[in-house]
Amino acid sequence: MPFDWLRAGPPLAEWWDLRDLGNAVGGLLGWIDDRGGPSWLPYVVSGLIGIVGILLWSVFSQLFFVWAERRLVARIQVRLGPNRAGPLGLLQPVADALKVLTKEMITPRNADRLLFWASPILVMVPALVVFAVLPFGERMVLADLNVGVLFVIAIGSINTIVVFMAGWSSSNKFSLLGAMRTVAMLISYELVQVLALLAVVVFTNSMRMGAIVGWQDDFNTWIVFVQPLALLAYIFAGAVEINRTPTDIAEAESEIVAGYHTEYGGIRWGMFQLAEYVAGFAIAAIVVTMYLGGWTLWGLEEWVPGWLIFLGKLYGFFFVFIWMRGTLPRLRVDQLMGFAWKYLLPLLLVNVLLAGLEVLIWQENGFAAEAVLPAFAVANWALAVVLVVGWGQVLGHLRPEHRAKRPVLVKEVGAILYEPYPLRPGGSVPEA
């Protein structure tokens, strides 16, 4: 039964206990129950509260982060950023939203009207639905599914189809290129995501998000300490899914203009932007839940509301995405695919094997967690470094002949210093 968590688990605190907003909801539901309303009413009410809460939170977060990203990237880029609308430019997102809302929406003549119209709406669905299984606090979860981790991945894969629909229906070649790139990219990185999250599940022995946070709380260990490689891979796969540099292949501005949403304008374009931000929050929330301890912070959640800790971690992690966008150039499509298949996938397979072995050792011998987890952490961090560097060495990315050669400085003209390019095995050197 999907809403059992409301009654099971730790006893409800008082409804005014803001350390967990689930208490207030629980109190409300109990009050409805006491009044003797129809039995389905609590379900509907709790579902509505969750949905409206997530929707409001994501929209306001997005508004704030549009401003924050612009200001932060501006600082990275030695600019000031928006500072005219309102104090510190805080009203800039509102102005932007008004502009986007009032702009004309153009439908290309040859567009597939149904899909063209439906995609901007559908694109919000996967981005928002992911939040249903993510615990904002101990009780603040809309539906703590048994298969939460798998659910997150499955919903992510729906995103592919929507993006393809948008790109295909626009009847624009840039859009189609962007759509095909997205499709190719996401099926590659879905595997990476699955393997990265699988390593976590092996440790926590549950796919329920609440249980994963509970595991990290019980052992006072964030998963990132024992699974650094998985987190690294997941960040990369997440960046691919939300189209941020260095992996914004699907909407590579300098190549295919805006990719799959080239033809969209006005609020339809705004929906894509909104969905991208919300998907970014979702990725950050998954990372926080799965790897960074969720709403717990080593006992601090007793004093500070857990949802504040969660949001703090989430926004802090989202900053990493902003930072990446501000600093890194973009990889090419085949390089990004190669990175998934040749680099991340073998490493993650090894990682999953190791995780399984470690859990087996731990459980078969009944070691104490305090002794065994630090040992695993040290071993896994060392192994992660060795694997990342070693595999890079094997694939030839670190060999000196592939490094840049500084230009030769000459004083006399007329000489020809050309050397044919050293062919790298499996590299992308064309025959000139």
Next chain:
Amino acid sequence: MDDSGSVVAFWTLAALTVGSALMVVAVRNLVHAVVYLILSFVGVAGIFVLLSADFLAVAQVLIYAGAIPVLIIFAIMLTPRAARDNAETSLGLPALPLVGALLATIISIAVVTDWPEATRGGFEETTSVIGEALLSTYVLPFEIASVLLLAAMLGAIILVRED
């Protein structure tokens, strides 16, 4: 949950599944057909949820609604433009009796079979049960399937290799 709720949900999902399955063969545009196919798969996933098979439902979304259409899309995009619509084909006539016979068989089985009623509630946890079953009782078919998939993958790679 109320029985009535389950019944309403079942019929809605069934209508969604069958209706979009019909649209898959009815629409002329192949990409539209793929979109309807996804809808149909999502409907099936919903029915799995009703049967409290949560793992199967999510796997259905992941594989059938997320991954299989991508393969179909690739197939459509890689074929020349001429074949991108669901054109009339001369194979329609021979297919008709075949489909009719199949339909008759299914209907007769559905009518004739004495369907047992479920006597217990839903499973508490399906994932670990499925996992254990796959790696103990059904380990042979599981391994055979994985070897088959590996062989198919290798075959595909060899087919498209240029050298």
Next chain:
Amino acid sequence: MPTRFLSGLELAQRIEQKLPQTVVEALPEWVEVQPEKLVDVCTFLRDDPDADFRFLASLTGVDRLDHFEAVYHLQSFRLNQLGVLKVKSWDHDDPEVPSVAPVWPGAVLQERETYDLMGIRFAGHAGLRRIFLWEGFPGHPLRKDWLSMPGQRMPGLHRFPGEPGEPDVGRG
């Protein structure tokens, strides 16, 4: 050490030694060769170790009112010397000179430009199309007799090609 300017007289001498009867006129500033021998001369100048003109620095045309000139500035990197070559076409209505694109691929774009603006046809150029102006533009504007477009239209785009009333030849 500045670039040595290989005078036309010296250049003419050198060309005459190898390919007699090709030089039409030689001045200190340039040397003029016969159009039909142009490709031979250019190939020779490119491959001759003493000339070593492997780099076509500039190619352009001049409308001399009664004839057209194509001017080639040739540069050697190894010897650091510069020479000027000219060919003339006396057919002012339809000037034609051979293309040097087979000798220097760098001439491809410059010949297209000269053809587009000056109207000199370069025989043997594989893709001699307009480059700055669109196909169907009346006349070649750098010619001295190009004062306005035919039909009293002044230069400039009043309409875009392909619109009703315009020849339907767009930019490719």
Next chain:
Amino acid sequence: MAMKTEPFVVNIGPQHPSTHGVFRMKLTLDGERIIDVDMILGYLHRSMEKLAEERTYTQNIPFTDRADYLAAMTGNLAYCLAAEKLAGVEVPERAQWLRVIMSELQRIASHALAIGTFINDCGAWHTPLMYMLREREKVLDLFEMACGARLTVNYMRIGGVAFDVPDGFVPACRALVKEMPDRIAEYEGLLLENEILVARARGVGILPADMAIAYSISGPMLRGSGVAWDLRKADPYAVYDQVDFDIPVGTNGDSYDRFLVRMEEMRQSVRILEQGLDALPGGPVNVDIPVALMPPPGETYARIESPRGELGFYVVSDGGPAPFRFHIRAASYINLSALREMTVGLTVADAIVVLGSVDIVMGEVDR
């Protein structure tokens, strides 16, 4: 059995974020791989060469600003050299040095923008561009100080430069010279070893030396291909024979080498600036020439090393007050001739990188 998709034609441009203006590339693609490139130019064609035939020699100087609008000083200089050669005008020493200083400042500004946009084309989200614009801005401030204009400076004159620089110019320029080496080192530290940049640009758009020469490529592209050729040394104009600097030469001829060469050239420009500021003599900055300068009949070809390569002016005089023929040998236009050779076989993303490494300025390409 090779899988072949339908050829697919994509127009990159004329309105596209990374065609640096109104350049249009017609790419024929097989999947994402380029099987043919056609370029379509002329969207910015202003018929400068025809217009120049109707104006006096002095009136033509502003055209040279607007040809290569990102390197107006060098455009001015090349044209003035041509006119001076034709009319036999001697330029005073101070003006010569000022010309060198201005050209090198312009080279820094132009290369900074070229590097910034190149990395933008590699997919960076404007960050390097913004830093590079900051450096360019300082140079433009110096231009503003010298002549009141920032972009289309119209500073050089036949027989010298338009005005002497104000008193504050030399200290301000010295401050820039003092600051620039650190800045360049900082940017090199940030960019040169960037793994993604190396992966994107190295081995992409290779142009071997012999091909570069055959295709009349010049400037940083030619040097990137391993040909040690710089007109400042090969055929010194102004007072370049009195300054000491090195020519950076790449060895592989890929996009990355062109980027490295530009980076190093900025540093060498700073060296030249240093020497120029030390050597700047006093005296007049221009000579009087007639309002309607009428050079004797003849023709001349003057060329300089502009930031984009060999910028040549072929000017024919018939003894009248206006040039009889005025031809600009536009470096970035001719550098485009090897575009097809460099991009066929690569992907769309690479084509953008290659185009960025060519560093075209549409004002100069289309004229």
